[in-house]
Amino acid sequence: MKISASQIAAGMLAVLMWSLGVLCILPALLMLAGTFWHEGHPSLAHLAAAFSDMARLRQLFSTSVIVAVGSVGTSLAVGVPTGFLCFRTNLPLRRGIILACLLASCAPLYVTATCWMALFGMHFWLYSPWGAAWITGIAYTPLVTLVTGMAFAGSDRELEDAATMDTGRCGVFWHASLPAGSWGIGVAALTVTILSLWDISVTDILMVRTFSEEVFTQFQLGAGPWNAAAISLPVILLLGVLWLMIGRFVGERGEGTLWGKAQPPRVLDIGPMRHVLGVLVGLVVVAFFLVPACALIGTVGSVTNLITAWRTSECELLGTLRVTPVAATIALILAIPAAWTLTRGRYTRWPLLVGLLLLISVPAPIIGIGLIKLLNHEGISGAIYDSEAGLVLAYVIRAIPFAVLALWPAMKAIPREAEEVAVLDGGSWLMKFRSVILPATWRTIIVAWFLAFVLAVTDMGASFLVAPPGRATLSTRFFTLIHYGVYPDAAGICLILMGLVGLAAAIMAGFLWPIVMRDRGDETMELDRT
Amino acid sequence: MKRTLRRTLALLVVAVVSTVFASGCRQSRQPVVVVYTALDRSFSEPILDGFEKRTGIHVLAKYDIEATKTVGLVNAIRAEKERPRCDVFWNNEIVNTVRLQKEGLLELYRASASAAIPEEFRDRDGYWCGFAARARVLIVNTNLVTPAEMPDSVHALADSTWKGKTGIAKPLFGTTATHVACLFTSLGREKAVTLLNSFKANDVKIQSGNKAVALNVSAGILAFGLTDTDDAIEEVETGKPVTIVYPDSRPDQMGVLFIPNTLALIRRAPHPEAGMKLIEYLLSPDVETALAQSQSTQIPLNPQVKVKARVKTPSDVKSMTVDFSRAADLFDEAAFYIEKSFLK
Numbered sequence: 001m002k003i004s005a006s007q008i009a010a011g012m013l014a015v016l017m018w019s020l021g022v023l024c025i026l027p028a029l030l031m032l033a034g035t036f037w038h039e040g041h042p043s044l045a046h047l048a049a050a051f052s053d054m055a056r057l058r059q060l061f062s063t064s065v066i067v068a069v070g071s072v073g074t075s076l077a078v079g080v081p082t083g084f085l086c087f088r089t090n091l092p093l094r095r096g097i098i099l100a101c102l103l104a105s106c107a108p109l110y111v112t113a114t115c116w117m118a119l120f121g122m123h124f125w126l127y128s129p130w131g132a133a134w135i136t137g138i139a140y141t142p143l144v145t146l147v148t149g150m151a152f153a154g155s156d157r158e159l160e161d162a163a164t165m166d167t168g169r170c171g172v173f174w175h176a177s178l179p180a181g182s183w184g185i186g187v188a189a190l191t192v193t194i195l196s197l198w199d200i201s202v203t204d205i206l207m208v209r210t211f212s213e214e215v216f217t218q219f220q221l222g223a224g225p226w227n228a229a230a231i232s233l234p235v236i237l238l239l240g241v242l243w244l245m246i247g248r249f250v251g252e253r254g255e256g257t258l259w260g261k262a263q264p265p266r267v268l269d270i271g272p273m274r275h276v277l278g279v280l281v282g283l284v285v286v287a288f289f290l291v292p293a294c295a296l297i298g299t300v301g302s303v304t305n306l307i308t309a310w311r312t313s314e315c316e317l318l319g320t321l322r323v324t325p326v327a328a329t330i331a332l333i334l335a336i337p338a339a340w341t342l343t344r345g346r347y348t349r350w351p352l353l354v355g356l357l358l359l360i361s362v363p364a365p366i367i368g369i370g371l372i373k374l375l376n377h378e379g380i381s382g383a384i385y386d387s388e389a390g391l392v393l394a395y396v397i398r399a400i401p402f403a404v405l406a407l408w409p410a411m412k413a414i415p416r417e418a419e420e421v422a423v424l425d426g427g428s429w430l431m432k433f434r435s436v437i438l439p440a441t442w443r444t445i446i447v448a449w450f451l452a453f454v455l456a457v458t459d460m461g462a463s464f465l466v467a468p469p470g471r472a473t474l475s476t477r478f479f480t481l482i483h484y485g486v487y488p489d490a491a492g493i494c495l496i497l498m499g500l501v502g503l504a505a506a507i508m509a510g511f512l513w514p515i516v517m518r519d520r521g522d523e524t525m526e527l528d529r530t
Numbered sequence: 531m532k533r534t535l536r537r538t539l540a541l542l543v544v545a546v547v548s549t550v551f552a553s554g555c556r557q558s559r560q561p562v563v564v565v566y567t568a569l570d571r572s573f574s575e576p577i578l579d580g581f582e583k584r585t586g587i588h589v590l591a592k593y594d595i596e597a598t599k600t601v602g603l604v605n606a607i608r609a610e611k612e613r614p615r616c617d618v619f620w621n622n623e624i625v626n627t628v629r630l631q632k633e634g635l636l637e638l639y640r641a642s643a644s645a646a647i648p649e650e651f652r653d654r655d656g657y658w659c660g661f662a663a664r665a666r667v668l669i670v671n672t673n674l675v676t677p678a679e680m681p682d683s684v685h686a687l688a689d690s691t692w693k694g695k696t697g698i699a700k701p702l703f704g705t706t707a708t709h710v711a712c713l714f715t716s717l718g719r720e721k722a723v724t725l726l727n728s729f730k731a732n733d734v735k736i737q738s739g740n741k742a743v744a745l746n747v748s749a750g751i752l753a754f755g756l757t758d759t760d761d762a763i764e765e766v767e768t769g770k771p772v773t774i775v776y777p778d779s780r781p782d783q784m785g786v787l788f789i790p791n792t793l794a795l796i797r798r799a800p801h802p803e804a805g806m807k808l809i810e811y812l813l814s815p816d817v818e819t820a821l822a823q824s825q826s827t828q829i830p831l832n833p834q835v836k837v838k839a840r841v842k843t844p845s846d847v848k849s850m851t852v853d854f855s856r857a858a859d860l861f862d863e864a865a866f867y868i869e870k871s872f873l874k
Contacts, residue, residue: 464602476593
């Protein structure tokens with residue numbers, strides 16, 4: 001049988017991507033395997049040492065759960081309705097609100113905490129698990145808004161039109177719109193849970209002791225990184241359960257229809273309520289975003305301070321902005337086939353699920369140590385470790401699971417008929433991607449890229465360890481400055497970062513908006529009054 | 531058209547990836563030295579820039595993060611031991627440096643400039659040398675604490691008058707961890723545990739770092755707390771209602787703990803000669819003078835440095851006599867106690 005050049009190229013590309021994927025999972029596997037190895041033989045010594053004080057660990061874990069649950073509750077309660085209103089209705093000022101969410105998503109978590117501290121000062125209500133939950137929830141609300149909004153924007157028009165025949169506005173929302181957006185809610189909830197469980201920046205600033213601090217505690221006890229890696233095992237179990245629940249939910253979701261997925265959903269006219277809701281959502285955005293942002297601007301104080309902030313952190317800012325889009329793009333390129341494999345794969349699905357679970361469950365500093373142990377050898381791997389490629393790899397490892405989470409449900413919803421047509425036409429996977437997958441998921445791909453980008457910019461635990469000397473990351477710079485209080489330099493860097501991302505988002509929106517508007521046309525659906 | 535677009539995109543991708551990879555392939559002939567420094571960047575960077583200007587050796591520095599002081603750098607050095615990337619470890623405390631020495635990760639190098647440093651602040655074998663110290667002090671809010679109530683010892687943290695109104699930084703990290711290990715060495719395990727238990731019983735507030743202790747005392751949230759001179763002096767010099775007390779400085783007390791910065795050459799460092807030059811430079815009187823005059827107010831240990839320190843030095847107050855090597859040996863025991871009993 002003659003094999004064509006394009007088939008060879010496709011095969012080589014598949015091998016390269018699988019190799020990169022395995023490379024991403026290896027650090028976590030290496031560190032977890034090491035927890036069951038002691039003095040040259042298999043042993044549970046590290047686990048016994050790490051979990052020798054169960055009472056204390058239980059207390060820390062329960063504090064972490066409070067922070068996680070509170071964060072998810074806060075961010076979903078505000079983010080989901082805001083996302084629906086902004087992306088599916090004719091809410092006034094929705095474009096401005098979406099832009100505000102985009103900018104706010106780029107602010108690292110510890111910056112949001114600092115904004116609120118600047119606003120309220122050192123009051124004890126903030127310095128508690130519930131205060132940490134509030135801060136974390138508010139910080140992730142813009143991201144939840146964007147993710148859930150994009151999910152609602154992918155609703156099946158046929159299903160919604162059918163629902164209007166039988167039920168009123170609430171019924172349409174409950175039976176058609178909400179199920180369509182539920183994957184976004186699930187993805188957002190799992191993302192916020194994972195990020196808040198392992199975050200140490202906010203809880204450290206607010207002096208709340210959580211399970212994530214235990215990783216650093218175990219490091220300091222001098223038993224090597226293995227005890228610290230062992231600490232992640234309960235979190236792996238917890239997140240594994242959540243991961244399986246999400247996976248089952250996505251698996252049970254019906255695929256869309258060919259016609260329904262080919263048409264964008266209608267814009268819902270919320271009638272005279274639009275002005276009231278517009279003011280309400282606007283007030284929420286003002287409270288959650290503009291007020292802390294004004295506190296930041298007040299802290300900067302002057303243009304001179306802003307310029308000083310730029311000058312003192314220019315290397316970190318430009319270096320991070322040079323590397324993180326590359327990392328986000330690589331993460332996306334790997335996430336697309338991974339998400340497709342989860343959707344259509346049979347034998348490769350479960351190993352992939354386990355690999356992704358490890359990547360989200362193992363704490364960032366452990367991943368960092370794992371990367372050092374994997375790469376820091378003579379030869380090509382050493383060259384990678386010595387360059388920014390090691391840093392890119394750390395960012396990719398942190399971002400891939402979330403990009404897959406974002407893409408998976410959208411790919412699941414692609415009708416099999418569309419895929420079969422492409423196969424019958426004799427096209428390669430690349431052609432199938434261009435003609436079937438991309439048109440159905442381009443919005444989600446943008447969300448996934450943005451999610452990966454934000455996670456890369458704000459990562460600290462892994463990138464700090466792996467960053468080559470002379471190459472400090474922006475998050476390291478931020479955290480060091482912020483730990484000394486709200487200083488103009490730290491506030492200035494945050495404003496510059498938000499400004500640069502806002503500019504990029506505005507340019508992107510300028511290209512995409514006409515396409516979105518052309519697709520939507522002026523079809524507005526008035527919710528039936530039956 | 532499409533082919534041209536594809537080729538252009540492919541070239542762009544290759545260019546970006548090459549830029550990323552090439553950043554590690556240093557073809558330049560300029561000599562380099564790699565330093566991992568735990569001293570805050572704002573204080574150490576100007577010093578390192580001065581070295582670069584003077585010698586032409588390009589300095590590649592890696593700085594630590596405040597919250598988990600030294601843990602990141604120390605563990606990076608441990609993880610990189612098969613192929614070290616660091617030449618010089620500039621630690622802002624001493625115990626972790628000694629721990630690295632005991633793990634065989636340091637290279638023997640007796641700098642000529644180290645001869646001027648007092649013996650108690652350098653390794654007798656020559657694996658590390660201390661310089662530019664900080665003192666462990668009490669920062670006291672003068673609006674909340676009257677002169678008659680002024681604490682004069684770390685034991686005051688257990689005074690029930692101030693229950694819930696005193697603070698220390700996380701005792702497992704940074705200079706506070708060093709202080710705990712030194713208490714285990716100076717007082718003995720039993721007395722040190724009794725003292726720390728009394729802190730816990732008195733609801734001493736655990737802060738995220740020494741700076742947080744200083745800020746919270748200045749703000750009046752705490753009456754007083756244990757911190758370092760560099761964090762305390764900033765609050766004093768910015769006009770906050772605080773004062774610095776050098777605890778246990780009476781002749782019948784254990785003395786004030788002075789914790790030096792430490793310098794060490796890493797074993798199998800990639801640029802050992804450049805590393806040695808950096809160590810010689812950092813131990814010079816000029817550097818200690820600069821650090822003493824900076825905002826960090828580091829205390830010169832070299833008697834040749836004549837600058838007037840803005841804080842008290844071992845010449846001005848009774849200093850604690852500590853065997854830092856023994857403190858490093860007891861660190862694990864102290865950390866174990868802190869983890870099991872103190873941090874509950």
